[in-house]
Amino acid sequence: MANEVKLHGVTGSPFVCRAVIALNLKEIKYEFVAEDLSNKSADLLKYNPVYKKVPVLVHNGNPISESLVIVEYIDEVWKGVPILPQDAYEKAQARFWAKVIDDKCLPAVFKAIASHGEEQAVAEAHEALQFLENELKVKGSKFFGGDNINLVDISATFLALWVGAAEEALGIEVLSKHKFPKLTEWSDNYVNCQAVKDSLPPKENLVAFFKKRFGKA
Amino acid sequence: MANEVKLHGVTGSPFVCRAVIALNLKEIKYEFVAEDLSNKSADLLKYNPVYKKVPVLVHNGNPISESLVIVEYIDEVWKGVPILPQDAYEKAQARFWAKVIDDKCLPAVFKAIASHGEEQAVAEAHEALQFLENELKVKGSKFFGGDNINLVDISATFLALWVGAAEEALGIEVLSKHKFPKLTEWSDNYVNCQAVKDSLPPKENLVAFFKKRFGKA
Structure with missing residues (x-):
């Protein structure tokens, strides 16, 4: 399976940064999709209709919203440096x-x-x-x-x-x-x-x- | 190891109820410690100094606060009916x-x-x-x-x-x-x-x- 990872975000957001740090910790290659918050993309609105906010991680076409949910997802799917304790x-x-x-x-x-x-x-x-x-x-x-x-x-x-x-x-x-x-x-x-x-x-x-x-x- | 489970709560709280439902789903035996919110117990204040709120689950002496954190913990520690999806x-x-x-x-x-x-x-x-x-x-x-x-x-x-x-x-x-x-x-x-x-x-x-x-x- 292709492992396509995109992160919809804006630079300068501490919440987007959480997802970026998790991706970097796990050494995951991803495409950063820069959003303009004054003119949100159709993709962002489709992926996160509840909050219409960044970050949104899109993994093989599946969108995940909310920074801490994203960080836990990354930790679960990609092995390597653990982000959550095992115990x-x-x-x-x-x-x-x-x-x-x-x-x-x-x-x-x-x-x-x-x-x-x-x-x-x-x-x-x-x-x-x-x-x-x-x-x-x-x-x-x-x-x-x-x-x-x-x-x-x-x-x-x-x-x-x-x-x-x-x-x-x-x-x-x-x-x-x-x-x-x-x-x-x-x-x-x-x-x-x-x-x-x-x-x-x-x-x-x-x-x-x-x-x-x-x-x- | 003894498996001692206590739940500090009040009846009628939907947040305490979340923990009770998870415990019942897993068929876990536990002691319900009724709190008086107008006169909180020393244990509650010790276990949850940040929020001083119920529910607090105490498993073998280890306190866990925040209802959704408790539900995830219960799901992880006790097998049986799953509460979170596996995928x-x-x-x-x-x-x-x-x-x-x-x-x-x-x-x-x-x-x-x-x-x-x-x-x-x-x-x-x-x-x-x-x-x-x-x-x-x-x-x-x-x-x-x-x-x-x-x-x-x-x-x-x-x-x-x-x-x-x-x-x-x-x-x-x-x-x-x-x-x-x-x-x-x-x-x-x-x-x-x-x-x-x-x-x-x-x-x-x-x-x-x-x-x-x-x-x-």
Whole structure:
């Protein structure tokens, strides 16, 4: 069977980046189909009629939407570097923390950024991020996945590069080194993993994006 | 190894019910630890410090939180009736639809109920539910899982019993048979599955709950 892999995405999206990192980790050859979000392709609308969003992975004609669903699918279909733990309990814990990042941490951090670092919003982001800081402290490991990155690290991609870019663009501080020493150490280690490094957009592009999107006139 | 299974929960919660259905499907013996949400147990706060919510499954002392993470864990650890498809693509689709239910359908339906059936809120709920109606139509099967229930059916538990109870309590209509013939047929089939039937709270208790919580004085 032909193994045709396409990824519909936009550069600069942390959610698309999750899928790209998983593809790179597994050394999968794929075609990147660049979408214009102001004029979405007929394929994208057909593949993801519910959300009409990227990323969409299309494997031999079969579309899969939602970044974490895509990452789990990639891990299941392609052998090589594992992305989820093998042990059922550890796997459940990884899924739990990925969900915490999506449902609790990212919305709080987005809000802190969108508010230009308004005090209450930053306090709420800190409260959410403290759970991740504690988890890294308890694990005592380089990554959420231990010695190597896993689903949780990939879920937290936004925190590793995008937040720093937003801080630089807007002159705010959300993820301070002083308050979150483990998370900032994790962030440095994470962006320097080869598969991650190869997948990330240039930071200056993100800084420019945040200036345009959230910057004061 | 002892196989000690405890479920911290409250009766009447559709999220706890998801875990109960999975346990019953697999014929797992477990102890139900009833929580008082106005005075949460020290165990619950220790097991789920992030959300402090039920359900929490504790398997041989290891706690797992978040209902869909619990259901996937149960499916992975205990053999017997499968809850997720074996095929990787079908599994990804099941996870996608479970996510659509949690992120899109349930919030819209909650809002329609909390608003006492306000026109705009009901229209938004209908828009979200239409995706599920279409999916059942496309599948042409009794359940989202085909001939048997799977993760998606279990995710949609709230729609099968709770919505009807809310409609009865508040004299509103959200999930009309006329508009959603497939979903209402699914709903009837679902609540009559033995493992589901054995897991659901009595409908009159839910009607009473909705009257108290959302009813007009």
